[in-house]
Amino acid sequence: MFSRNKFNPEKDLKDLTDKVAFVTGGNRGMGYETVKGLARKGATVYLGSRSEEAGKAAVARLEKESVGKGKVIYTWCDFGTTEKAEKSGKELLSQINRLDICVLNGALLADFRIKHLDGTRFVSHFGNLKLLQTILPLLEETSDKYGEARLVTCSSNAYKLGHAADPNIRFESPDDFRQDWTSEGKFKAPFSYYAFSKFCQTMTHVALHKRNKHPNLIFSAVDPGWVNTFSHEYLILRLLKPVINLWFDTPEVGCYNLLFAAASPKMTEEKEKYDGKYLLPVGKLEPWGANVTVEKSEKMLDLSMQFLEKENMFPLLPRME
Ligand SMILES: NC(=O)c1ccc[n+]([C@@H]2O[C@H](COP(=O)([O-])OP(=O)(O)OC[C@H]3O[C@@H](n4cnc5c(N)ncnc54)[C@H](OP(=O)(O)O)[C@@H]3O)[C@@H](O)[C@H]2O)c1
Numbered sequence: 001m002f003s004r005n006k007f008n009p010e011k012d013l014k015d016l017t018d019k020v021a022f023v024t025g026g027n028r029g030m031g032y033e034t035v036k037g038l039a040r041k042g043a044t045v046y047l048g049s050r051s052e053e054a055g056k057a058a059v060a061r062l063e064k065e066s067v068g069k070g071k072v073i074y075t076w077c078d079f080g081t082t083e084k085a086e087k088s089g090k091e092l093l094s095q096i097n098r099l100d101i102c103v104l105n106g107a108l109l110a111d112f113r114i115k116h117l118d119g120t121r122f123v124s125h126f127g128n129l130k131l132l133q134t135i136l137p138l139l140e141e142t143s144d145k146y147g148e149a150r151l152v153t154c155s156s157n158a159y160k161l162g163h164a165a166d167p168n169i170r171f172e173s174p175d176d177f178r179q180d181w182t183s184e185g186k187f188k189a190p191f192s193y194y195a196f197s198k199f200c201q202t203m204t205h206v207a208l209h210k211r212n213k214h215p216n217l218i219f220s221a222v223d224p225g226w227v228n229t230f231s232h233e234y235l236i237l238r239l240l241k242p243v244i245n246l247w248f249d250t251p252e253v254g255c256y257n258l259l260f261a262a263a264s265p266k267m268t269e270e271k272e273k274y275d276g277k278y279l280l281p282v283g284k285l286e287p288w289g290a291n292v293t294v295e296k297s298e299k300m301l302d303l304s305m306q307f308l309e310k311e312n313m314f315p316l317l318p319r320m321e
């Protein structure tokens with residue numbers, strides 16, 4: 001908590017005038033606060049939202065709360081299927097000619113109300129990957145042309161837990177993406193899929209960083225900490241919010257690590273130290289969990305690409321009732 005208290009986005013981020021940023025899942029939670037933080041430093045921020053109504057309402061709310069000298073623009077962004085993810089990326093590309101900061105924030109979280117649990121794995125890993133595949137060339141080009149660009153992957157410490165911690169986990173065939181954990185039940189299974197999706201997303205970051213040929217493109221994978229983005233959804237949790245917030249950060253603070261990775265001058269000044277790394281809040285370097293290696297990450301990424309090209313991404317497991 002202490003480092004959170006010391007971090008001040010206003011003072012500790014660089015000026016982002018003329019920069020273009022894109023934040024997925026920007027209509028609520030940490031994505032929303034990240035959009036606000038970047039805009040207040042002067043960036044033009046494309047707020048990705050899969051719902052036009054929620055996205056435009058978020059832009060209106062941000063304008064009311066003030067985005068300072070920056071600008072916020074809604075852009076449709078849904079990575080629930082490969083087709084939608086690609087279309088979202090293309091739609092963004094049709095509106096911009098540079099991309100300085102990309103924050104892959106949106107995801108499906110562990111939630112016992114989700115019936116197609118497989119969706120968690122497919123949206124958070126494959127959907128994000130397909131979207132990124134579409135927009136990565138512009139990030140690379142921007143880094144070459146303007147001296148720097150940043151790719152921020154919102155990870156989670158959950159990537160070290162559950163099946164993701166199994167040392168025997170392998171990425172040899174597309175079937176390795178089809179594990180059925182639904183028998184674990186309504187409460188545990190959602191977490192298993194979530195942890196696995198964060199594991200794959202984090203390893204994607206490792207593999208892409210290893211293969212990156214653009215010296216001015218800075219990569220980071222970020223754990224935001226424990227953040228209360230859920231209590232508004234249930235009456236009982238709304239009532240308990242003050243108690244919950246003793247352990248969890250608010251989204252306003254939960255976005256700090258994303259903001260650090262996206263716009264702290266330290267990431268530029270000490271690039272060798274930070275580039276490609278995993279960060280705990282705020283800006284604290286953390287070694288990879290035992291199950292993440294460059295070799296495994298590259299295998300996982302190659303298999304994921306193959307999966308995206310050849311398989312139907314949409315949920316393959318039956319619904320949980
Ligand atoms: N909260 C925590 O304690 C915590 C801890 C560690 C890591 N994280 C990570 O932090 C990030 C943000 O979490 P949060 O707590 O702010 O989550 P949140 O409040 O649940 O927001 C998730 C965002 O992702 C969007 N999203 C979901 N499915 C999507 C899809 N198919 N296409 C496009 N957007 C989609 C949601 O859009 P809709 O509004 O349309 O649903 C929403 O904007 C996630 O990557 C999460 O894994 C969170």
